[in-house]
Amino acid sequence: MPTPSSSTHTRLAIVGAGPVGLALALDAARRLPDADISLFDSRPIEKDVTNDPRTLALSLGSVQWLQRLGAWPSEGVQPILEVDVSQQPPSAPALLADWLGEPAVRITAQEQAVPMLGVVLSYGRIVSTLQKVWMDLQAAQPQRLHTRFDTGVAGLKQLPGGVEIDAGIAERHDLVVVAEGGVFADQARKAISRDYHQCAWVGTVELPRHAPAGVAYERFTRHGPAALLPLPDGRASLVWCVNSDDDPVAGLDDAQRLAVLNTIFPDAVLPLRSVSPLKRFALGLNAERTMTEGRVVRIGNAAQTLHPVAGQGLNLGLRDAAELVNLLRRGGDIDSALRQLEWQRGPDRWALIATTDFLARSFTWVLPGAGAARGLGLAALQRLGPLKSALARQMMFGRR
Numbered sequence: 001m002p003t004p005s006s007s008t009h010t011r012l013a014i015v016g017a018g019p020v021g022l023a024l025a026l027d028a029a030r031r032l033p034d035a036d037i038s039l040f041d042s043r044p045i046e047k048d049v050t051n052d053p054r055t056l057a058l059s060l061g062s063v064q065w066l067q068r069l070g071a072w073p074s075e076g077v078q079p080i081l082e083v084d085v086s087q088q089p090p091s092a093p094a095l096l097a098d099w100l101g102e103p104a105v106r107i108t109a110q111e112q113a114v115p116m117l118g119v120v121l122s123y124g125r126i127v128s129t130l131q132k133v134w135m136d137l138q139a140a141q142p143q144r145l146h147t148r149f150d151t152g153v154a155g156l157k158q159l160p161g162g163v164e165i166d167a168g169i170a171e172r173h174d175l176v177v178v179a180e181g182g183v184f185a186d187q188a189r190k191a192i193s194r195d196y197h198q199c200a201w202v203g204t205v206e207l208p209r210h211a212p213a214g215v216a217y218e219r220f221t222r223h224g225p226a227a228l229l230p231l232p233d234g235r236a237s238l239v240w241c242v243n244s245d246d247d248p249v250a251g252l253d254d255a256q257r258l259a260v261l262n263t264i265f266p267d268a269v270l271p272l273r274s275v276s277p278l279k280r281f282a283l284g285l286n287a288e289r290t291m292t293e294g295r296v297v298r299i300g301n302a303a304q305t306l307h308p309v310a311g312q313g314l315n316l317g318l319r320d321a322a323e324l325v326n327l328l329r330r331g332g333d334i335d336s337a338l339r340q341l342e343w344q345r346g347p348d349r350w351a352l353i354a355t356t357d358f359l360a361r362s363f364t365w366v367l368p369g370a371g372a373a374r375g376l377g378l379a380a381l382q383r384l385g386p387l388k389s390a391l392a393r394q395m396m397f398g399r400r
Contacts, residue, residue: 010035010334013165013173015153016180017041019056019123019314020300022130024179024321026069029137029145031329038146039134040167041180045149049131052124055202055237057216057229059118059315061397065322066126071133076125078232079116081214082108083395087378088221088264103378104266107392117396120216120229120237158294174295175334177324179317181301185282190304192287192353196360198224199244200308203278204235205261211269218309219265220378223248224363225309226264238275239308241363244282283307285357291345292338297324304353307360312395316352319398320345348399 012028012035014021025039043049057080058066066072086104109116138145148167155166156176163176181187205228217228217236224241231237240261242249249257258275265272287304291297300317323345327337381388 010175010328011038011162011173012036012328013038013040013163013171013176015040015165015176015178016300016302017043017127017131017149018180018300019126019130020317020321021177021179022127022134023066023069023071023318024177024299024325026071026130026134026137027065027322027325028328029134029141030069031325034144035328036144036146038148038171038173040148040151040153040165042152043149045147048128050124050128052122052127054123055120055229055231056123056126056314057118057120057311058126058318059312059396059398060114060116062315062318063116063119065318066130069133071130073121073125073129076121076232078120078230079109079214080118080120080216080230081110081116082106082212083117083216083218084266084268085218085378086220086266088219105378105382105388105391107388107395112389112392112396114396116214117216117392120231156296158296161295163295175297175328176295177297177299177321178302179298179300179321181303181305183281184284184286184305187286187301187305190286191289192285194285194357194361196283196285196307197243197245198241198283198307198360198363199247200281200283201238201240201242201249201257201278202281203238203276204231205238205258205275206235206273207269208271208273209234215269217265217269218311220363221264222363225359226261227308227311228265228269229311236269238278240278241283241308249278250280283360285353285360287353290342291320291349292342295334295338297338297341299324304349306353306356309359310352310356312352312356312398315398316349319348351394351399 014025017039025037028035028037084106138147151167153165153167157164162172162174165171165173165176214230216230219226223243227239228236254275258272262271288298291303299320306313324341327340
C-alpha cells in the first residue's frame with residue numbers, strides 16, 4: 001500500500017495564483033489524479049484581471065506546455081518571429097567591425113525551423129485564461145481540487161513529513177509550493193541579493209507602419225539595455241533600463257523621452273511615433289540558494305528575481321513547475337523527488353542567474369573598451385552559426 005508521502009496521497013498546497021502557480025495547479029491536477037490540491041491567493045476571486053496590461057514574453061517551450069494544458073488564449077497573442085540584439089554605436093574598432101560585420105545577433109524562427117521563437121501577451125490575458133481552465137476543472141472535481149482565493153497565507157511551519165500553513169486556521173499539507181514573489185523593491189532580501197542601482201522604465205510605444213512584424217529588439221546602450229517587444233496592434237512594449245542613482249529619464253517629459261528613444265533603437269524600427277506614460281521599477285538580483293527547504297518549494301519570483309535583460313524569468317519558473325510535476329508523478333518519496341528537483345533544475349537556474357547578473361553588472365563597469373568588447377562579442381556570435389543556434393535553443397527551451 002502506498003505511504004502517505006507518495007504522490008497518490010499527496011496533499012499539495014500552491015501559494016500564488018499568478019501564471020506560474022496556476023499552470024502548476026493545472027498540470028498537477030491532470031497528471032496527479034489522486035492528489036488533493038489547494039490553490040491559495042490573497043486576490044478575491046471576483047477581481048477581474050483580464051485587463052491587466054503588464055507584458056509577458058513566453059518562450060516557445062512555455063507556449064507548447066501551456067497549449068498541452070489546454071490553457072492557451074485564443075486572441076491577443078503576438079508571435080515573436082525574430083530577435084534582434086545589437087549595440088548602440090560606437091561599438092567596435094573600425095577594422096575589426098569591417099571584418100566581423102555589424103555588432104548584432106539576429107535569430108529567426110525560420111532559420112531555427114520552428115513556427116515562432118516565443119510570444120508576447122498581457123499578464124491579464126494569460127492569467128484569466130489559466131484561471132478559467134482551473135475553475136472549470138475544480139468545479140468538475142470539487143472533492144480534491146480546492147480554490148482558496150481571498151485567503152492570504154500568513155506563515156509556513158515545517159513539520160515532520162509536512163508543512164503547516166497559517167491561512168486563518170492551521171492546515172497541514174504534505175508539500176507546499178510558493179509561486180508568488182512580487183517585484184524586487186517590495187521583497188524581503190534572500191540569501192543572494194544585489195541591488196544593481198538600475199531601474200526599468202516600462203510602457204508602450206507606437207511603431208512606424210514600415211516596422212517589420214513580430215520582431216523583438218534588444219539594444220545595449222552605455223546606460224543599460226533597452227528592449228521592444230512586439231504587440232498585436234502596431235505597438236511594442238518598452239523596457240528601458242538606466243542608472244537609478246543618476247536617472248537620465250526621470251526628468252524628461254513624454255516628448256523628450258520619445259526623442260531619446262529615437263536615438264537608441266535600430267533604423268528598421270524608427271521613428272517611434274509615440275510613447276505612453278512610463279512606470280519605474282527598481283532592478284536587482286534576489287535569489288534563494290536552494291529551491292527547497294524541507295517540504296516547501298519556491299519557484300518563479302519566490303525563488304529568484306532577475307534583471308529583465310534576458311527576459312527569461314517567467315519561463316524559468318514555468319520550467320521549474322513542469323519538472324516538479326514530472327518528478328511527483330513518478331510516485332515514491334516526496335523528499336527524494338525534491339532532492340532530484342534541486343539537481344535537475346540547478347544547471348538551468350544557475351546559468352540564467354549568472355548570465356543576467358553578469359550582463360546587468362557589466363553596464364556599471366567603467367572600463368576602457370567594455371562597450372567595444374560587447375560589440376565584438378555580438379558580431380562574432382552572429383558569425384558562429386552553431387553557437388548562435390545553441391543560444392536560440394536555450395532561449396526557447398532552457399538549458400537541458
